[in-house]
Amino acid sequence: MGKSKALVIVGNGEIAEMAFEYFTHDSDYEVAAFSIGQEYITADTLMGRPVAPLDAVAGSYPPDRYDAFVAIGDLQLNRVRRRQVEATKAMGYRLASYVSSRAFVWRDVAIGENCFILEHNVLQPFTSVGDNVTLWSGNHIGHRSVIEDDVFMASHVVVSGFCRLGRSSFFGVNAAMGPHVSVGADNYIGMGAVLTASTEPDGIYQGNPAERRSVSAKRFCRVRE
Ligand SMILES: CC(C)(COP(=O)(O)OP(=O)(O)OC[C@H]1O[C@@H](n2cnc3c(N)ncnc32)[C@H](O)[C@@H]1OP(=O)(O)O)[C@@H](O)C(=O)NCCC(=O)NCCS
Missing domain, CATH: 3.40.50.20 (Rossmann fold)
Known part of the structure; x- marks a missing residue:
């Protein structure tokens, strides 16, 4: 067809x-x-x-x-x-989003344009996803958490309830955020990082409990504004 x-x-x-x-x-x-x-x-x-x-x-x-x-x-x-x-x-194009038929997305979760949401993501009630967000497979986005624009999340990240994930941040595999954690914009969260507290913008965080490295995330990722 x-x-x-x-x-x-x-x-x-x-x-x-x-x-x-x-x-x-x-x-x-x-x-x-x-x-x-x-x-x-x-x-x-x-x-x-x-x-x-x-x-x-x-x-x-x-x-x-x-x-x-x-x-x-x-x-x-x-x-x-x-x-x-x-x-x-x-150029005049409308941007499509892809949401896997095998993702669990609560009935009225708002998802922006140019998102790529793969299988086995869980988006609980009262969550929201901004524009241009990638959620690779198997992440848990807990109730009332907000994902801002331009985030890239790898796989099997756990976001507890009431979190806010700052614009343009990257989340490595198996990272975890406790409840009410706010992640600053332009963060690079390493694989397996356990965030027990909110973070400052432009930081690299790794380890359990996660600690901030001395180098800027933008510098590490060679960001050109
Ligand atoms: C955090 C990260 C960016 C560090 O990168 P890096 O600076 O190139 O790391 P290095 O390999 O030079 O290691 C630097 C130090 O940090 C440690 N380290 C690296 N990654 C770590 C992590 N995720 N958690 C804890 N420690 C880590 C290393 O053991 C090393 O310690 P040492 O100096 O005591 O030997 C990277 O390891 C990471 O987690 N990337 C995300 C990968 C991912 O999830 N990709 C998704 C696939 S789509």
């Missing part, structure tokens, strides 16, 4: 190929093409779909007929994905 909506995936790396799989086999979207800056094009096709240069994509795949999804990881603490989201919207 034909699908009701058509999609252009912006990107040509691993996240783009993962997005192709998930949108193709678990969404209403038919993926029509990939798009990336001309200088990054290494082949005419990817996953059997054409790869169009970004400066020409709107001609072949006009924004009134195609939505877009920006499939980029946590590079530069999510700044590369954020910049491409802005550029793609400026």
